[in-house]
Amino acid sequence: GNYAILAVTITPLYTPENNLNGVVALIEDITEQKSVEAQRRRMDRLIALGEMSAVVAHEMRNPLAGIAAGVSYLAKKIPAESRDYKAGQMILQEVDRMQRIIEDILSIAHTPTLATADHHLADIIATIKQRYASALQAKDIMFITHFDPRLPALTLDRDKIEQVFNNLMENAIHATGAGGQIRLLADYHPEHAEAEILFTDTGAGIPEESITKVFDPFITTKSRGTGLGLPLSRQIIEAHQGRLNLAHTGENGTTFLIQLPA
Numbered sequence: 001g002n003y004a005i006l007a008v009t010i011t012p013l014y015t016p017e018n019n020l021n022g023v024v025a026l027i028e029d030i031t032e033q034k035s036v037e038a039q040r041r042r043m044d045r046l047i048a049l050g051e052m053s054a055v056v057a058h059e060m061r062n063p064l065a066g067i068a069a070g071v072s073y074l075a076k077k078i079p080a081e082s083r084d085y086k087a088g089q090m091i092l093q094e095v096d097r098m099q100r101i102i103e104d105i106l107s108i109a110h111t112p113t114l115a116t117a118d119h120h121l122a123d124i125i126a127t128i129k130q131r132y133a134s135a136l137q138a139k140d141i142m143f144i145t146h147f148d149p150r151l152p153a154l155t156l157d158r159d160k161i162e163q164v165f166n167n168l169m170e171n172a173i174h175a176t177g178a179g180g181q182i183r184l185l186a187d188y189h190p191e192h193a194e195a196e197i198l199f200t201d202t203g204a205g206i207p208e209e210s211i212t213k214v215f216d217p218f219i220t221t222k223s224r225g226t227g228l229g230l231p232l233s234r235q236i237i238e239a240h241q242g243r244l245n246l247a248h249t250g251e252n253g254t255t256f257l258i259q260l261p262a
Contacts, residue, residue, distance in 0.1 A: 004031045005034045006028065007027075009028075042215070049217055053217070056105075057105040058106075060098070061102060064095055064102070068096075071092055074088060075088040075092075104232060105217075107232055111235075112160060114239055114240065115159075116155050116157050117158070118153040118155055119161075120151075121147065121195065122186075124156075124162060124165065125145055125165065125184060128162065129145075139176065140179050141173060141176050141178075141179070141180050141182055142182070143181075143183075143184075144183045145184045146183075146185050147186045148188040150188045150190070151187075151195060151262065152188070154261075154262055155261070156260075157240070160239075161236070163233070164244070165199075167229035168199050171201075171229065171230070172203065174203075175201050175203025175253075175254065176201045176203045176253075180203065181201070181202045182199075182200070182201050183198070184199050184200075185198040186198075188262060193262055194259055194260065194261060194262055195260045195261075195262040196258070196259050199255065199256045199258065201253045205251055205253060205254055211246065215234050240260055241261050242258065244256065244257070244259075
């Protein structure tokens with residue numbers, strides 16, 4: 001299930017009389033080198049984008065607070081059953097949504113601060129399942145989980161890990177058609193002191209042109225998405241000394257792989 005990047009160099013061998021005597025083929029595995037290079041490029045892009053986004057987000061905070069205060073003041077003078085009052089409430093909801101986006105942008109620009117304790121992954125996922133029960137039921141999506149009975153409690157910031165699974169669940173529900181499945185499989189590898197979590201949906205997969213950009217900010221296929229969910233999720237997992245990667249995507253669905261110290 002793994003892939004490798006190979007550098008192949010083929011050199012002809014000649015006799016002193018300049019006759020071809022064969023070839024030497026050198027095959028070198030440069031997978032790790034390319035991975036480090038790609039990660040460095042991604043980090044450079046994120047740093048530049050994060051710095052720019054943080055400045056923009058800070059500048060947007062004050063005008064949004066002014067809009068919210070002004071609309072709230074005007075709404076007090078309008079009858080609650082009127083159309084104008086409902087329009088005002090809609091504006092406040094959109095302002096609140098913008099403020100949440102700003103908080104996400106500011107989170108991207110800074111390394112998360114963790115408040116860790118020991119938690120069982122099954123308890124966290126039970127909370128996520130309950131939170132999205134109505135959304136799963138609305139599309140008749142089955143959520144299937146399996147936990148390795150040997151899996152110990154993990155040292156986590158529960159709120160931030162829940163944010164990761166919220167993002168994955170929202171993406172999976174959006175991608176999965178009616179009657180589909182979302183599966184979470186958690187294994188324990190004591191030889192590596194590691195928990196391995198596979199999160200799979202049966203959706204249509206990620207478009208080919210977006211596969212290499214899924215963890216870049218502001219890349220999204222949702223009409224109302226910000227494209228910050230997966231970058232924030234990876235940042236949170238890496239802050240836990242773990243890894244979050246796209247394991248597979250295709251016509252039969254998408255799988256994300258989370259690896260956490262255990």
